[in-house]
Amino acid sequence: MRTFRSRSAVLGRSTVLAATGAAVLALSLTACGGGSDTKAAEPAGATVAASATETTVSVGGSHDVRSAGATVAAKPGGKRAAAAAPVCTTKDVTISAARHGGPPYTHIVLTAKNTSAHSCRMTGFPEIQFLESHKQDVPAVAKSKPASPVVLKPGAPAYALVKVSDGGVDEDNEPVSAFQVSLQGGGMAAVRAPGSGGIAVDPAKALTGYWTYELRNGADDF
Secondary structure: OOOOOOHHHHHHHHHHHHHHHHHHHHHHHHHHHOOOOHHHHOOHHHHHHHHOOOEEEEEOOEEEEEOOOOOOOOOOOOHHHHHHOOEOOOOOEEEEEEEEOOOOOOEEEEEEEEOOOOOEEEOOOOEEEOOOOOOOOOOEOHHHOOOOOEEEOOOOEEEEEEEOOOOOOOOOOEEEOEEEEEOOOOOEEEEEOOOOOOEEEOOOOOEEOOOEOOOOOOOOOO
């Protein structure tokens, strides 16, 4: 005897099977990817590799593209920032002199203070002429040259140690009450010598250091 199933019974069974299959598929996706988003199912390395193809760093309005995996930090006041700062002239700084050490006073310190409203870069060493009879500049001591550019923010100072004599009474010293300082960036300034009687200068012994942020032991030992 044949058994006939109704059309509605067959359709009901198909619906149950379809629902069961969908549930199994959903559970499989959840186990693999932790969610229903297909991006979450991708291997972790794929997303990292795609985002680390190149690193772009913007410094001073320009773009520098670096290779994958490189970590680049733009340092304020670095070489690129220093190169962007204009060179200091005597219009940007005020130069003064003070005695250094005790008697006999063989050295003075020049201070160049940035009195402008912008940063500027001190280059080289002060070009000094102590006497009208000696037109050549005081020679510089190479070991005092700083390793990095000296960039002065508004109000900031730079220093240069200057040797004026050996302190001997038999030297060919000449009294100096004021002298001339030129900057390699441009301009000349008349600087008043420290002390009520000025300073005693032996042009044959005079030396100058480079402009630096501070006087340094060893580098300024001359």
